[in-house]
Amino acid sequence: MAVSRRGFLKAACATGVVGVGATAARPAEAAQVKRPWMGMLTDLSLCVGCRKCEYACNKANALSDDALETYDDKSVFEQTRRTDADRFTVVNRFDREGQPPVFVKRQCMHCIEPACASACLVAAFKKSDEGPVIYDESLCIGCRYCMVACPFGMPAFEYSKPFTPRVTKCSMCIERLRDGEQPACACVCPEEAITFGPREELLTLAHDKIREHPDRYVDHVYGETEAGGTNWMYISPVPFGDLGFPTDIGTKPYPELTKGFLSSVPLVLTLWPMLLMGAYAFNNARGPELAGAPVNTHEEGGQ
Amino acid sequence: MDHTVHEMMMITKAHEYLIAIAFLIAFSAFWSFLFRTSRKKHHE
Amino acid sequence: MSTTLHPDASWSAWTRDKLLLGLPLREYLRTLKTPFNAVAALILCVGLPITWIRFTQGIAATTNLNNDYPWGLWIGFDVLCGVALAAGGFCMASAVHLFKLKQYYTLMRPAILTGFLGYFFVVVGLCFDLGRPWRLPYPMFVSYGVTSVMFLVGWHVALYLTVQFLEFCPAIFEWLGWKRVRHWVLKLTIGATVFGVILSTLHQSALGALFLLAPTKVHPLWYSSFIPVLFFTSAIAAGLSMVIVESMLSHRVFHRQVQHEDPQQVDQVMVGLSRSAAVVLFTYFCLKWIALAHEDRWAWLFTSYGAWYLVEVIGFVLGPCIAYFVAAKVNSARIARVAAVWTVLGIVLNRLNVSIFTFNWQMPYRYVPSWMEFAVTITIVTAGLLTFRFMVNRMPVLYVHPEYPVEE
Numbered sequence: 100m101a102v103s104r105r106g107f108l109k110a111a112c113a114t115g116v117v118g119v120g121a122t123a124a125r126p127a128e129a130a131q132v133k134r135p136w137m138g139m140l141t142d143l144s145l146c147v148g149c150r151k152c153e154y155a156c157n158k159a160n161a162l163s164d165d166a167l168e169t170y171d172d173k174s175v176f177e178q179t180r181r182t183d184a185d186r187f188t189v190v191n192r193f194d195r196e197g198q199p200p201v202f203v204k205r206q207c208m209h210c211i212e213p214a215c216a217s218a219c220l221v222a223a224f225k226k227s228d229e230g231p232v233i234y235d236e237s238l239c240i241g242c243r244y245c246m247v248a249c250p251f252g253m254p255a256f257e258y259s260k261p262f263t264p265r266v267t268k269c270s271m272c273i274e275r276l277r278d279g280e281q282p283a284c285a286c287v288c289p290e291e292a293i294t295f296g297p298r299e300e301l302l303t304l305a306h307d308k309i310r311e312h313p314d315r316y317v318d319h320v321y322g323e324t325e326a327g328g329t330n331w332m333y334i335s336p337v338p339f340g341d342l343g344f345p346t347d348i349g350t351k352p353y354p355e356l357t358k359g360f361l362s363s364v365p366l367v368l369t370l371w372p373m374l375l376m377g378a379y380a381f382n383n384a385r386g387p388e389l390a391g392a393p394v395n396t397h398e399e400g401g402q
Numbered sequence: 403m404d405h406t407v408h409e410m411m412m413i414t415k416a417h418e419y420l421i422a423i424a425f426l427i428a429f430s431a432f433w434s435f436l437f438r439t440s441r442k443k444h445h446e
Numbered sequence: 447m448s449t450t451l452h453p454d455a456s457w458s459a460w461t462r463d464k465l466l467l468g469l470p471l472r473e474y475l476r477t478l479k480t481p482f483n484a485v486a487a488l489i490l491c492v493g494l495p496i497t498w499i500r501f502t503q504g505i506a507a508t509t510n511l512n513n514d515y516p517w518g519l520w521i522g523f524d525v526l527c528g529v530a531l532a533a534g535g536f537c538m539a540s541a542v543h544l545f546k547l548k549q550y551y552t553l554m555r556p557a558i559l560t561g562f563l564g565y566f567f568v569v570v571g572l573c574f575d576l577g578r579p580w581r582l583p584y585p586m587f588v589s590y591g592v593t594s595v596m597f598l599v600g601w602h603v604a605l606y607l608t609v610q611f612l613e614f615c616p617a618i619f620e621w622l623g624w625k626r627v628r629h630w631v632l633k634l635t636i637g638a639t640v641f642g643v644i645l646s647t648l649h650q651s652a653l654g655a656l657f658l659l660a661p662t663k664v665h666p667l668w669y670s671s672f673i674p675v676l677f678f679t680s681a682i683a684a685g686l687s688m689v690i691v692e693s694m695l696s697h698r699v700f701h702r703q704v705q706h707e708d709p710q711q712v713d714q715v716m717v718g719l720s721r722s723a724a725v726v727l728f729t730y731f732c733l734k735w736i737a738l739a740h741e742d743r744w745a746w747l748f749t750s751y752g753a754w755y756l757v758e759v760i761g762f763v764l765g766p767c768i769a770y771f772v773a774a775k776v777n778s779a780r781i782a783r784v785a786a787v788w789t790v791l792g793i794v795l796n797r798l799n800v801s802i803f804t805f806n807w808q809m810p811y812r813y814v815p816s817w818m819e820f821a822v823t824i825t826i827v828t829a830g831l832l833t834f835r836f837m838v839n840r841m842p843v844l845y846v847h848p849e850y851p852v853e854e
Contacts, residue, residue, distance in 0.1 A: 132406045183513060212408050218659055220596040221581075221589040226406065238589045241577015243516035244596045248659035255513040256577065258506035264577035327407070347662050354408045357595050360655040360674050361415055364598060364648055368422035371644045372429050375544055379636060380437075382546040408593060415592040430637060 131211060131328050136230035137276060138298035138330035139285065140305055141204055143342070144315050145292035148176070148190055148202035152284035152293065156188045156206075159272055159283035179343060182206065184257040187269040188284060193342050201335070203342050204284070204293070206269035207232065207253045208322060209330035212352030215245035215254060223266075230298065230330045231271035239266060250326050250348040271330070298330050305334050327352030464621065467839060486828050493825025496818050500574055508818040514806060515813035517575075522801035524571030524823055526653055527794045528564055529603070530677070533685025534692070535561020535610055536639075536646040543639040549715055552707070555617055555843045556696060557689050559834065562610040565603060567830045574822055595655045602649035609642045620850050621841040628850070650681040657800055665804035667746050667755045670737040673800075679730045684793040686723040687766075690716055690786035696844055699835070703844040713779035720782040724770035727789065731763045751804060758799060762792025 150170040157163040162185050176192035183189075188206035195201065213232045216224035223238040224245060241264050246254045257264040272282035280286070285295040294301060305320045321339045322332035326348050333339070340346040405413075466474040500508045511518045538557035541547045573579035585591065585600045612634055619628035654677030657664050670676065693716065697704055704712075738744060746752050769785035772778070802813065838844060 132404060134404075181513060212406050214659055217408055217411075217593050218596065220585045220591040220594040220600055222412075222591040222594075223589070226408070238581075238584060239578065240581040240584050241579075242575075242596060243577070244594070244656065244659075246513065246516035247656075247663070250662055252514065256516060258509075258511060259504050260577075261502055261504035261507075262578075264504065345662055349661075352407045353659060354406075354411055354593060356658045356661065357593075357655060358407070358411060359671065360595065360651070360658060361411070361593070361598075362418075363651075363674075365418040365422040367647055368644060369425050369429075371647065372426065372433075372640055375540070375640045375643055376433060376636075379544045379640070382544065385546075411593040416590065419592060426641075 131324075133299065134228075134230075136211075136298045136330055137271070137295065138209070138230055138301050138332065139271065139282065140294045140296075140301040141331070141333045142292050142294070142308070143201055143203055143333060143335040143337075145290045146190070146202040146204060147290055147292075148173075148192055148200070149289065150175075150190050151287045151289060152204055153186065153188055153190060155283040155287035156269070157186065159275070160187055160270075162186060182253050182255050182268065184255045184259075184267050187267060191343065193337075195337065201337055201342060203344075205251075205253070205343075206284075206331065207271075208251050208325075209269075209271055210326055210353070211329065212327035212354050214248040214250060214326065214353035217354040217357065218244045218248035220244070227273060229271075229273060229276050231273045231276070232268075233270050233273050234266060234268065236263075236265045241266075248353065250345055250353065252345075298332075301332060305332060308334060324350040326350070327355075464840065486832060489821075489825055489828045492821050493828070496821050497574075497825070499818070500822070505575075505577065508816065508822070510813060510816045510819065512813070514809055514811075517801060517805075518813055519802070519815040519819045519823055520571050520575040522798050523794070524826060525568050525575075526797040526801055528568040528571065529650065529653060530681045530684045530793050530797060531688050531790065532561045532564025532568070533646060533650060533681040534689040535559075535564075535613070535685070536642045537682060537685040538689060539613060539639045540643050543636055544643075549718065552844075552846075553689050553693060553715065553719075555614070556692055556838070557685075558610060558613050559617070559837060559843055560688065560692055562607070562614050563830050563834055563837075565607045565610060567826050569603065569607065570829070571823070571826050574826075595652050595658070598652045599649050599656065602645045602652065606642060606645040606649065609638050609645065612638050613642065616850075617841045617843055620847045646681075647678060651675065651678040653677055654800075660805075662808070663806050664800060665746075665751055665807040666741070666743050667738070667751055668800045668804055670741050672733065672737040672740060676730070676733055676737060679726065679733055680793050680796060683723055683726045683730055683789055686719055686726065687786040687789035687793075690719055690723075690782055691790060694783050694786070696838070700838055700844055703838070706845065716779040716782045717774055717777055720770040720773040720785060723785070723789065724767055724774060727763060727767035727770060731759065731767055734759050734763065751807065754799075754804075758792070758795055762788070762795050766792055 151167070154165075154167050154170045157165070179191050180186075180189040182205065188204060190202050190204045193201045193203060209230060209232045211226070213224055213226055215234075216222070216226060216232065220242065221238040221240060223235045225233055225235070227233045241256070243256055243266070245266060246252075246256060254266050254268045256266055272280070275282060281295045282293075285293040294304065296304075302320065302323060305323075309316045309318055309320070315336055316334050317336065317338050319339065320332050320334055321344055322329035327350065333344075335342060462468060462470065467477075469477065496508060505511060509518060509520075534557040538550055538554040541550045542554045569582075573582070576582065581588075582600075585597050586604065591597045612631060615631045616628050619625070619631065651674035654673040654675075657669065657673060658671065661669055693712065697712070738747075747755065766785045766788035769781055769788060773781035773785055806813075842850070
């Protein structure tokens with residue numbers, strides 16, 4: 100018995116090591132893929148918290164019929180809100196001592212290497228050619244692994260729908276983009292805090308702004324490298340960690356995290372039959388009295 | 403290298419899994435043929 | 447209990463013989479009046495209406511799940527623990543068929559049945575949790591997310607369920623008296639066993655690998671790139687322990703079916719199993735520390751989460767490991783049984799730590815399952831036990847069928 104166990108474990112450990120090694124072999128800092136992707140840049144120093152973007156988003160996605168005036172209600176800032184099945188974007192207020200508060204609009208970051216797409220077992224999530232990460236509800240089985248995987252905690256789920264629950268998130272108004280329009284929130288923003296454009300140009304713009312006004316911004320473009328880079332980026336007057344942004348997600352693309360394990364799968368599928376059938380043949384030969392038919396020790400026991 | 407890691411994996415994993423499954427089927431056929439002959443010889 | 451099915455036997459005779467344990471219907475129903483059945487009926491009376499609510503009103507109406515905590519008790523316990531505890535099937539099948547350890551033969555069938563039913567009810571639990579359970583076959587037939595660990599879990603659990611059914615088929619065919627089909631199925635044994643071990647290796651570890659995508663949500667002490675190996679190794683320990691627990695319960699509940707067994711011999715087998723379980727747990731214990739070293743997480747040991755981690759690793763891995771060691775050394779099946787229950791609790795604790803207790807550790811609030819989530823979980827476990835009992839009472843699981851002696 101002990102022998103058999105040890106064999107198992109040794110093999111299992113070997114797989115683990117191979118898996119881990121495979122991850123390490125490719126540098127995590129592999130150059131970001133550059134494509135003519137569209138993106139968004141939110142300048143948090145300009146946002147005044149009018150929530151018109153929430154209004155425009157809810158209208159564009161048919162989430163709510165509430166009149167624009169209802170968004171003047173500032174009491175929603177008492178709590179920090181998150182995206183939900185019926186709101187794909189939220190603006191939160193972060194108070195500062197002696198200075199005006201910072202308002203933060205949050206929504207799907209549209210990762211270059213989306214964790215949700217990496218997690219989805221039916222490939223319902225896809226990085227579109229335009230740049231947004233889009234979701235196909237006709238494939239979704241509702242396992243919610245995408246929500247477990249998303250480092251930004253942005254996808255939501257329609258828990259109260261018994262028959263057609265969907266995962267919901269910002270699509271960067273992909274339909275509008277395809278019609279040559281800008282995303283609804285970028286159009287409506289009265290302070291021009293949300294800029295829509297090619298990702299590479301937005302990145303240059305963000306760095307220019309930081310260089311020209313070092314007093315107004317912290318020297319960091321959030322989304323430039325986070326989780327391998329995102330198409331929605333931010334610049335801010337205060338450190339992102341103080342504004343509820345996760346700062347511990349690193350720069351490694353999320354698909355890299357499971358890549359090593361997935362490499363071990365074909366290895367197990369090909370090595371295990373040899374090891375296990377080998378063990379079977381060996382034990383069969385060793386104890387012929389246990390086997391039904393007489394066994395040719397010489398041929399089947401050969402190691 | 404114009405693929406993202408994810409796009410690349412969508413291709414490579416599909417290939418790897420298909421080959422591995424084909425191998426599994428081939429292995430079982432291979433093994434049974436290999437040992438069937440030897441056993442027949444033994445009985446004769 | 448009559449065992450042959452005459453071709454001219456009437457349907458009612460067949461029913462009485464195969465389903466009613468050879469009793470007339472009224473007498474059979476009388477035997478069902480037991481305290482256990484009363485409790486089970488009570489549980490089902492609560493669970494079935496909740497099932498109705500879940501599938502007509504939605505997940506929100508029955509659970510405390512939300513967008514921050516997309517997975518709760520149904521995934522953490524029903525799926526993660528269910529699969530780990532059902533690992534006994536592949537452990538015993540490989541011990542008997544591949545490693546020719548014939549002393550475990552009597553334990554193999556109940557282990558395979560537990561494995562099969564365990565997985566079956568894991569899928570049942572999963573159907574409660576999935577938003578659109580009727581799309582369960584999508585990853586097999588409609589759209590292939592090959593980069594997903596969940597894709598592997600789906601495929602492997604489906605295939606393994608089939609393999610375990612095949613492995614259990616001889617017992618079903620012996621019950622029905624289908625000799626030729628039984629003979630045909632037996633030929634698949636070795637292939638099915640090897641395929642079962644492959645699938646188990648992959649999906650037991652894949653269940654851990656699911657969490658590789660949540661490095662900021664699983665607590666640093668539990669998050670490790672070794673988590674697939676940790677899940678696989680601990681599943682072996684859980685599987686072996688469940689075999690012991692099961693044999694213990696079977697000897698209490700089904701003592702009539704096992705009366706032919708020599709209790710001393712049974713104890714001897716238990717002690718043998720303790721030896722293997724001790725080695726596996728010891729290995730798992732070492733792996734736990736290697737994982738910590740690999741991620742350099744030592745400093746976290748001195749936090750309150752660290753204390754909880756030590757409770758798990760010392761109290762519920764090393765503890766039962768030592769108990770198994772002692773059981774093997776002093777030849778005590780009683781200590782082995784204590785160690786087995788202890789290990790099972792420890793593995794359950796580990797799975798819950800990863801998926802629920804320490805998940806989202808940076809969140810200011812915690813998810814607590816609703817009473818209905820608990821009720822559904824208890825209902826599923828009860829349904830599993832009832833099915834197990836139904837099959838064990840009718841099919842040659844705990845004993846060798848007199849007409850089909852062991853051929854190996």
